[in-house]
Amino acid sequence: MTLVESAPTPRSDGLTTKIRRLSTASAKRVIEPDVEVPGHVGPGQILPDELLSTAGLGLDLTADQRRTLSREEVGSITRSGVAFEAVLEAGFALEIAFASEMTDPRIVFLLHEIGEETRHQRLFIRMLDDLQPTAKHPLDRKVFRFVQRRAITRFIQQPAMLYTLVLGGEEIPDLIQKRAGEHPDTDPFIQAVNRYHRQEEARHLSFARAVLPEVWAKASLAERVLVKRVAPRIIAGMFDMLVHPGVYETIGLPGWDTWKRVRRSPQRIALRHEATRPVLQALLDAGALRRGSVPAPWRTLCGVDAGGEPLAV
Numbered sequence: 073m074t075l076v077e078s079a080p081t082p083r084s085d086g087l088t089t090k091i092r093r094l095s096t097a098s099a100k101r102v103i104e105p106d107v108e109v110p111g112h113v114g115p116g117q118i119l120p121d122e123l124l125s126t127a128g129l130g131l132d133l134t135a136d137q138r139r140t141l142s143r144e145e146v147g148s149i150t151r152s153g154v155a156f157e158a159v160l161e162a163g164f165a166l167e168i169a170f171a172s173e174m175t176d177p178r179i180v181f182l183l184h185e186i187g188e189e190t191r192h193q194r195l196f197i198r199m200l201d202d203l204q205p206t207a208k209h210p211l212d213r214k215v216f217r218f219v220q221r222r223a224i225t226r227f228i229q230q231p232a233m234l235y236t237l238v239l240g241g242e243e244i245p246d247l248i249q250k251r252a253g254e255h256p257d258t259d260p261f262i263q264a265v266n267r268y269h270r271q272e273e274a275r276h277l278s279f280a281r282a283v284l285p286e287v288w289a290k291a292s293l294a295e296r297v298l299v300k301r302v303a304p305r306i307i308a309g310m311f312d313m314l315v316h317p318g319v320y321e322t323i324g325l326p327g328w329d330t331w332k333r334v335r336r337s338p339q340r341i342a343l344r345h346e347a348t349r350p351v352l353q354a355l356l357d358a359g360a361l362r363r364g365s366v367p368a369p370w371r372t373l374c375g376v377d378a379g380g381e382p383l384a385v
Contacts, residue, residue, distance in 0.1 A: 090282055091177045094275050098184035105195035109268050111261045113202035117142045118259035123252055125315045126330070128339040137323040144319045146262065147205025149248065150196045152314055156241045157189040163228030163238075181279055188272050195265060202261075207318040210327065230295045231287035232360070233303060238280045239351045240307035242273050244314070247347040284358040299360060304369035307351065311344050345375035345382070356380055 103109075117135075119142040121127060126141065133141065164182045171179050227233045252258045253266035291299070312335050317327035320334075334340055352374045355361045361370065363379045370376070375383050 087282055087286065088177050091181050091279065094279055095177060095181045095184055097275060098181070098188065098272075103191065103268060103272065105191055105198075105268065109195060109264055111264065113143075113146075113199060113261050114259045116259075118146055118262050119252060120255055120257035123255060123258070125334045125340065126320075128337050129330075129333055131325075133323065140323050141319070143203050144205050144207050144322050145315050147200060147203040148207060148316055148319050149245065149314045150199050150203070151205070152310075153245060154193045154196045154200075156310070157193055159224055159228060160234075160238060160241070161186050161189055162224075163234045166229060167231070167234075178283065185276055185279065188276070192269055192272070195268070199262075199265060207316070207322050209316050209318050211313075211316070227298070227306075230291070230298065232284070232291040232295050233298050235280045235284050235287055236299050236303045236351070236355065236360075237306065239277065239284075239354055240303070240348065241310060242277050242280070243350045244307075244311055244344075244347040246270055246273055246277070247343070248314075281354045281357070284354055284360070288358050288360045296360070299355070300367045301369055304348075304367070304373040307348060308344070308373050311347065341375070344373070348374045349376070349382070352376065352380060 117139040121138060124138065124141055125145060126133070164186055168174075168179055168182055173179075227237065249266035249270055253263045253270070258266075288296075288299075312331075315331075315334070317331040319327075320330035321327040352361070352366070352370055355370075356363060356366075361367070361380075366376060366378050366380050371378065377383055
């Protein structure tokens with residue numbers, strides 16, 4: 073499917089009305105983070121022990137190690153957020169560039185979303201400046217970056233794939249931020265950032281869920297295979313690499329070995345299941361997947377059976 077074929081077309085229906093309402097909500101509440109989310113990250117441990125990725129592993133960490141780990145984990149997640157939102161902006165910009173009708177409400181909302189995402193990125197970069205993370209990503213190499221760039225360039229040109237990844241990339245941090253924002257021992261500035269980000273991302277998630285049936289109906293066979301077989305593996309990789317192996321090396325732990333233990337821990341698996349099941353539900357609602365024949369990669373990602381029902385961990 074080409075971008076021209078998948079470009080939005082003007083309609084007068086319930087979906088268009090909903091998208092106009094989302095745009096109106098975005099226009100009414102423009103949040104400038106440098107003004108409305110003041111402050112900086114505090115100097116201590118910024119996440120409680122139970123929200124660290126190593127929770128449940130039985131590691132005997134010192135107070136200084138836990139402090140460093142909390143800051144490096146948030147730094148890793150934040151950096152991933154800045155990069156992921158840049159990918160979304162690129163995909164949306166291409167959709168706008170090849171749109172057949174620039175006055176379509178879908179295009180107007182995408183412009184709102186791009187503006188909101190850039191504000192989020194500026195706030196996240198302020199957080200990174202406070203945190204000064206030192207962890208080195210072990211996959212940050214020329215060959216990996218080349219492959220990643222080629223894959224991303226391909227996927228953002230396929231709307232059904234793009235919006236599936238949008239849902240994955242928004243639902244996962246939404247749950248993580250919800251838990252951190254609601255915990256009384258989370259750094260107050262981190263709590264404020266999480267509340268601000270989740271408020272605006274709710275509209276973005278609503279938009280992605282709303283347009284998914286429309287883009288799925290236009291998707292080619294190849295694109296549908298990508299959504300069913302490849303997208304869940306990419307989303308799993310995104311989740312697993314939110315806290316990459318280099319983070320654990322900053323506190324003297326073996327990077328890959330600790331990362332593998334975290335990846336297999338019951339707490340981490342349960343978090344992945346809870347974070348990704350809304351993505352599966354959106355695909356079921358859109359008719360992209362069917363109960364009774366949920367593909368194996370989605371069952372593994374979300375911890376469900378072929379009918380989409382949760383399995384016991």
